[in-house]
Amino acid sequence: MSKACEEQAIRFLRGEENPFDAFVVSDKPAQEFPQCHVQEVHGEQFEQIGRAIDKYRYPAYRTRRQLHETRVLIVRGVRGSGKTHLLHVLRQRATPTPEIWVCPRYYDPAFPFAEYVLTEFVRELLSAEDAEAPARLRWSARELTRQLLREAVASLSLPEWLEWSGSASDGWSRLRRARRSQADREALLDDLAAGRSLALLDEICGRHGLSSAAAAGLVTRHVERTELGSGSAVRMRREVLLAFGDLALRNTPDRLASLLEQDFAQPEAALPPARAEVVTQLLQTAAEVLAAVGVPIVFALDNMERLLAPRGPVDMPAAQSFFNGLAHFLDQTRGMLVVLFVERGLWNEFGPAINSFAEHRLRQGVRVRDYGCVWDLELTPPTPDQIERVVQRRMSPLLARAPQADQLPPCFPFASDEVRQIATAGVDVLRTALLRLRDRYDELVLPDHQQIQKTTEPESEASPPATADEAADALRRTWEEAAATGRRRLGMSRRTSLAQELHTGLGRWLELLLGQQVHGWRLSEARSAVTFGDHPAFGSVTLATWQDEQGRPCRVALGPILGEGRAMPRDLEIKLSALQQRPSLADQLVVLWPVQQGPIEAKQLPPATRQIWEQSAATRPVWLCPLPMTDFAWLLGLPEWLAQHSATASASESLCSFILERTSYLLADLTPRQSAEGLSAIGDRQSVQVTNDK
Template sequence: MTATLTAQVQEGALEALRRHGNPFRNYFARHPDDEICARYHVPELYAQQRELVLAAVDLYRQDGRRHSEVLPILGNKGSGKTHLLHSIKHGPSRGRQLLVTPSTYQKGCDFLEYLLFQVIDTLLGGGCQAGMRPLVYIGEELTRRLVRNWLQTLEPAARLELFPAPPLTRWARRLGLGTAQAEERCQWLVQLLGRPGTLPVRQALIQVQMDPGLVYERVCQFVDRNEVHSVAGQMRRRIFQGFARAILLGQEEELAHFLTSGFTELDFQVQPSRQELVLALLRALMDICLTLRIPVVVAFDQLEDLLLARRTEDGHKVSEAFFAGLVQVLHQVDGICFLIFAERGLWNRFVPSLDGYIQDRLNHPIHVPGYGSVQAVRLDPPPPDLVRRVVVVRLRPALEALGSEISPIFPFSEEQVLRIARTEPTLRDMLQQFRRLFDRLVYGQETSEEGEIGRTTGGEATGYVEVPPPPPVPPEVKQVTVLKAVEIAAADGKEASDHVNAPANSPGMVLEKLWQQALADARIRLAPEGAIAGATRELQAGLGTLLVTCQEHGVKIGSWRLQHVVPEWTFGNHPTYGVLTLAHWVCRAGQPWRLGVGLFLGRGPGKLRDLQIKLAALELEPPILDMLVLLRPAEDLQLTGKSKSLWEEALAKGRQVRLEPLGMEELVQLYAFPRWFASLTETLPEDTPLPNLADFLQSHCESLLRLLCLPSEQ
């Protein structure tokens, strides 16, 4: 009887596992915001390393004037570096921090500009850290302090004026009545704003019947009176006022405008250079964060893909420029904690070949109380007990309904889990082995890896597998298996779902899945009011990466193909607007056309300034452009006033200029492309070439690519 019950329970568990599908299919994190990390998080995994990193970050919370330092976090490919970064970014910590995870670094890009605009993109974007946007938690803390300091300087009569009063109450106030009540409200508000983790500032003001609009005006006046008139003081003043407007009035556009353009138009006695402007703004932002005791952490995840070092011939030159720029920032800006997540082999290969001084700075240890001097954090394979917990967490959604009737690691045995944990080199390899074993035990066969992009070389060891993998499914069958498996019940009792997964591993399906995930993430990040302006340089970098990839993979638009691409060409003194992507298009017969393609995203007063700077590229000698293509959001395509006059003047001079409408979907594609490309390269084993992406890019980005090319009849 007991054997019968056990068999019934096991069969029920197998049915539940078939319905849920293989939980080990997602065996790598695409980026530090990947929901897979949160879904299958095991807090004990790399807990010691996480506490060490957070302790290093806390050094900057305690002393914001510390020199900037680098902490490498090294592990083999698939060891769990991105998962560790996710837990640092979104998990519990000792307080808030601004964690910046930069995207692809382009060869020739000024590192200081690259870093500044990554910080701005993180600040203004829609991405959350520990459940809240950085703009919100930094703005809340800053506005809380500003309102509190302003209230403490007011005289009792001035405090009384902050509360609107009906006619009868006004007569009572003239007689000296009601003053005590107003004073009591102000004192309560001051005490509330002095305690962290209480009501949001706007909600607290409404609760005491203060008008947020009036408070915003008075806070701006308070900031004007108290900030110095130096360049740094002017920048702090505008940033303070921008944050206050965003928090009290819910309007982020003013802050976005200043951080992308307004900082270049301050009242300077001597016009600073482009690099001096960038450095001044970065220092102003750092000063604000460190005053609030919010550490700034810049985490370079997947360094090998960030630099595209694995896929390009000049990877060493890119790496050398990257590390030289990083060391320069260590000297110029204090208070930044740099975390570099890198493959151990790549780090050991690149760093010894760098200049001796750069090596010294990168290898300089950090003294962390309780841990001693730390030169690097190393991620070794997790012990068997933690691997077992990973397995339990992955299987829990399917097995939790069965309670204690079934082993939490079913369908695996303790011996199988232990063997895999002891023999595989990385966590990713372990998950791949569990995936194969799950398919064999639950579905009766292993899935074919003929078309799977995501396998790694370490996952080839399949010593525990007792049967050879089945032959590859013929290509002509892949497209019909899913449709028929839903309708026809298998004779051996297997669910239809064990066949549904087969085509999901084909290269096209993997590309499509990664693409849709990257687009969804980009839509979230670009949703807030000022996010697109804040992402101007990130979008331009995406444009450059897209065109470089199109050139490498032979993408053709009509009869045109790319001959040469410069991803980011900077000119002039404006760090945000003074950048174009250069693309040389050639036809079968004829000279190449040199196009300069730029994002024309300036709003309000920045619109005219943006256009002036972009058109100035046509006046450079010797000329480097035959045509200038400006991409403008479709809802604000119309040129009026001085902008229209400037455009017509360029046409009258015989300049070749085009203004193209850019929809939200095209903006999302530009933002998503570098992240999608990095995710794609991360899925590939080392030294494995990329699949040809020409067909994929032409089908998914056709409308965007036509904006970046010449008409067929040109």
């Protein structure tokens, strides 16, 4: 390579982005993520996890006994070793059938673990945030219904087929019609058996004389004839199959969404199953139905610091709840895989939270071909050869556009020996190598007076601490960002799927305001997501305990109504039953009613819901409180907002003041009511004085 060619290439690179600026991977990968991937880095771990997932892909599933037991894989590595990158690569790999990847963004130990898993699974399955989720769901529905329809058509006699296809007739043309209809039937069976076609089912049926309504009726008849029994598990399987059929043949997703989010509790059954049982049954049914079309379910938990150490130190009670719940979940379900991506140091801190019961189940692992039993995977430091491949991969798109590209070496502007020297000089994780490559790239490409500062700066040159105004601006800015994220999720998700996160937000908010006094009442205790009854979707409240001036406690349950349509009366009925629980759960109940804005009164409720309110609320210490969508939004974003700021030295006091300034109106609506007159609907909110006796 000539000197002139090198100088020309350097001038070109000065006008381009530094390809090593991307050294941290976010929860959602950027568009250039594929350009950063080198398959040799952690290739062995990728292969082992991929084979474990493929073991849960059942090409010829018929019975529950074929389902493998639910197992856990643990992927450990130091910070910056590439755990999140590996997760993204696994999610984007080419597979013969879709995969359901459930990646929770929070954990609240107040909820039973199986309910937590179910909520996250349903959210992912029905998600509107992920552009690929609807396609995965519809693909699964089409393939499942295709199998059911083929079985249904094959089971029909010729007269039955003529009746269902509308080809039955009298007179001289009957024989001719029957022969043509029989040919249509055989052609339909061939098309349905042909495999995974991109054509919609109603189009396939229409080509062979079967309307979509008739096809839906055939599927319903077949399911009712083959899924026999009166047990809760059989009923649930029937409902799930028929809901998938409605989505595939009638393009109506509401039935499936309602079933998965709230209607699965089966309150109309003669002997309704217990809360924990119905949750496990739905998870198991979902695993079986998706296994029938070769779709594995993978629960992947990354960034465990956010889940179990949101305030810095490990939350030991939360960690104990998590690992004990996970162990029981492994015992109770089949057909699902759990993958934990954990920082090595954090995993060591989890040690006291993992008892022998949980440890033995975590170590069961998955037996995969060529590797034996796999359960604990360590991400090792990259080799010099792998670092050199990373450089070549990231430089390749730039060098392809550079002048005289065919004369440039693949690592340009680096020399191969220089890359290997960087890779061997104390590099323990990939991120360290990327940081050094970024700095060295600027040294080679930029003029001396334009080079950026080194990554490691002298301590004396560290930036001064933020001023009070700068800290306040940061709080306001991140608050607005969290609220905007909450509003976006509200617009893209069904409210029922956000119930657990709303309770978590309510609980964190009240915990931050402990000690506040409103109208002579002092907030003394807060508990998020206190569960009761047998309905997993609606049987939860957040509990706020207040004390009057004499120190007498009053427990106020906060029950948001998130059921929509025909589920709304049922949701209200269950929330009202919180006051009838034995032992006593609460003394008073606030029914939080989502509204766009303004007050809420009983006369504004839908007729069926208003009837339940008028029958039950008049004689109970319960009142309506509006929950505007703006409040709903910031409550959803509050836990992550708190995690961003809780590490600062004076975070507790400053956060409390900031929150109180913006939310005191809502806190005032949640104080106990001492008289019957106080139990009427909340009207216009008034300014109240909130004091702190901490």
